[in-house]
Amino acid sequence: DAMVIQNPRYQVTQFGKPVTLSCSQTLNHNVMYWYQQKSSQAPKLLFHYYDKDFNNEADTPDNFQSRRPNTSFCFLDIRSPGLGDTAMYLCATRGVGGNTIYFGEGSWLTVV
Amino acid sequence: ELKVEQNPLFLSMQEGKNYTIYCNYSTTSDRLYWYRQDPGKSLESLFVLLSNGAVKQEGRLMASLDTKARLSTLHITAAVHDLSATYFCAVDRDGNQFYFGTGTSLTVIP
Numbered sequence: 001d002a003m004v005i006q007n008p009r010y011q012v013t014q015f016g017k018p019v020t021l022s023c024s025q026t027l028n029h030n031v032m033y034w035y036q037q038k039s040s041q042a043p044k045l046l047f048h049y050y051d052k053d054f055n056n057e058a059d060t061p062d063n064f065q066s067r068r069p070n071t072s073f074c075f076l077d078i079r080s081p082g083l084g085d086t087a088m089y090l091c092a093t094r095g096v097g098g099n100t101i102y103f104g105e106g107s108w109l110t111v112v
Numbered sequence: 113e114l115k116v117e118q119n120p121l122f123l124s125m126q127e128g129k130n131y132t133i134y135c136n137y138s139t140t141s142d143r144l145y146w147y148r149q150d151p152g153k154s155l156e157s158l159f160v161l162l163s164n165g166a167v168k169q170e171g172r173l174m175a176s177l178d179t180k181a182r183l184s185t186l187h188i189t190a191a192v193h194d195l196s197a198t199y200f201c202a203v204d205r206d207g208n209q210f211y212f213g214t215g216t217s218l219t220v221i222p
Binding site: 031035040042043045048050055090094097099100103104 | 154155160162200207208209210212214215217
């Protein structure tokens with residue numbers, strides 16, 4: 001059974017129209033990550049949570065926000081998507097001190 | 113700024129041949145990960161290397177870690193078509209931040 005579930009798997013949105021991607025986990029892990037992966041590029045870390053502590057990467061655009069209302073759920077909000085935000089967005093989790101990182105199946109976002 | 117670099121970025125090899133992918137990183141880290149990604153798919157974990165000198169093997173793939181040199185290698189033995197994919201190394205910084213290398217796109221030609 002999938003342990004990190006991302007929704008929606010595929011989303012097409014219009015330029016400038018806010019979009020929210022969700023991630024849920026059944027592992028009770030403390031750490032959750034959001035990555036952006038554009039075509040033919042490596043996954044790029046946007047931010048991560050350690051429990052409720054939010055850690056933003058220095059080069060993550062302000063257009064990207066995140067919420068973690070509880071241990072199980074994490075959301076990625078893109079306030080005003082641009083064409084350059086077309087990408088796969090990956091959620092991942094990790095237990096404290098854990099060596100294994102669990103990835104979701106990814107959410108494909110297309111901005112038109 | 114943390115850098116995780118792989119080479120080569122693109123690799124085309126014939127079936128049956130051997131080759132090595134290199135991963136260099138700029139931060140102090142005792143943990144190094146290798147992932148495989150097929151087109152349009154998420155990441156599949158291959159290896160987790162936890163200490164200097166660690167070596168792990170699975171099938172035709174073998175990974176090693178030299179933390180002093182900040183270098184990991186992924187060696188492919190007698191390549192087969194099914195190994196065609198993109199391979200990423202990833203480095204753990206401070207136990208929470210996790211950064212990927214530039215990726216190596218491997219094509220195995222019959």
